[in-house]
Amino acid sequence: MKRFKVFFNIEKEEQWLNEQLQRGYRCTNISKLGIYSFEKTDKRYVIRLDCRDYFPKQKFVEYKEIYEDFGWSYITGSWLGGIRYWQKKDSDQNEIFSDNQSKSNYYKRLMGYSLLLGSFCLAYSFMLFNNSLLYHDGLWRMEGSLFWKALVFETPFVLLKLLPVLMVVLFSRSYYKAYQKYSVLKSQ
Amino acid sequence: MKHKLLPLSETMHYILLALREPLHGYAVMQKIEEISKGSVILAAGTLYGAIENLNKHGWIEPVGHSGRRKIYKITTEGSAILKMEQERLTHILSLYEGSELNEEV
Known part of the structure; x- marks a missing residue:
């Protein structure tokens, strides 16, 4: 399934994405032009949008590794900085911020x-x-x-x-x- | 002058305490879950940001790698911060214990 959408509010975007996932989809790609790709799945997923400045390569590796250790997988994000999309199987730890x-x-x-x-x-x-x-x-x-x-x-x-x-x-x-x-x- | 990370938040406090032994990021979270008896479970972004912040202030430092993960440990400066926080909290605890006495006076 592909959907075209343009968002100016990150929280609205996150909310919309999670609504799609609740209908039994998993996000596979998000293009820069606003095309969101999904595939059917029988598992439940959640998406969280993080916002980070530009990372030097080494910093980015470290950032990504910590999130991956917690079970998040990186969908996409601009190398220049800005929104970074993280997806993970639904569990009792679904947030990326805890304080x-x-x-x-x-x-x-x-x-x-x-x-x-x-x-x-x-x-x-x-x-x-x-x-x-x-x-x-x-x-x-x-x-x-x-x-x-x-x-x-x-x-x-x-x-x-x-x-x-x-x-x-x-x-x-x-x-x-x-x-x-x-x-x-x-x-x- | 007062440091912007002081008094330590619960997250920062637990991370510094956990890093008295060298650990990588995810192990810090597990250690904290254990020593807080399950009451503090850090999320990925919170842990990442806190490690960045503590490292920037020189309170913790990378001391090696385990596979590809970076291992961190508290620095002398970080230990001094913990000592200061310990004194502050000990004082507050002493006020708790002394409260009945004060009421009698």
């Missing part, structure tokens, strides 16, 4: 991650809008049906141009969500 300190550090890393991607989109939006307006200037001087045709023609491109702005909003939201959880854990 508040490590959980709050996790949310802090999520905040950093959303902030980085959000700033990237913001910078990109500025570049995009710096030298051009949303609609072509000549559009507003057109009249009658020509105007409407041109408007309909240009609108999809305008929406495309607005995409990075929308992404800024979505990353800001996930930053805020992570911040809320972080501050709750911090105050405990």
Whole structure:
């Protein structure tokens, strides 16, 4: 089974993945473009998403080995840093964090991650809008049906141009969500 | 100045105590499960982060390999931290024992 999905919130993604696993699937691959591959299984699995900065090779080996010792298998993750997907057979130890300190550090890393991607989109939006307006200037001087045709023609491109702005909003939201959880854990 | 890892969290405390003998990551978790009578069971990410953190502060250090796994042990600095924590906790315990006396006064 393959599914295409795009997430801007890591916790939502984790939740969705686990819903698929509860229906009797096991995740086999996750591509960068958002294609999630699953296969049928009669065992129960759980997935946890970790967020880590860039690892030098040796550090990554150590990180991976500790998780594997605990029964987690690595699905995928970007070498640059960011989300790392871990899957394991369902048991009484299904979490990757067992205390508040490590959980709050996790949310802090999520905040950093959303902030980085959000700033990237913001910078990109500025570049995009710096030298051009949303609609072509000549559009507003057109009249009658020509105007409407041109408007309909240009609108999809305008929406495309607005995409990075929308992404800024979505990353800001996930930053805020992570911040809320972080501050709750911090105050405990 | 107060260190940001002090007073030690339960996780950090148990890891330092377990690493008075050289152990690799997973063995640290097993040792802690045993010495805490099953009340503290560390998860992978928590253990990984704590080992990283303690190593960064020089309280534990890698002392070799068992197969491909890295083995860690507490450093002199780490032992000094445990000593400090022991004194702090002993003082708190003495307050527990002295509490009835104080009430009489």
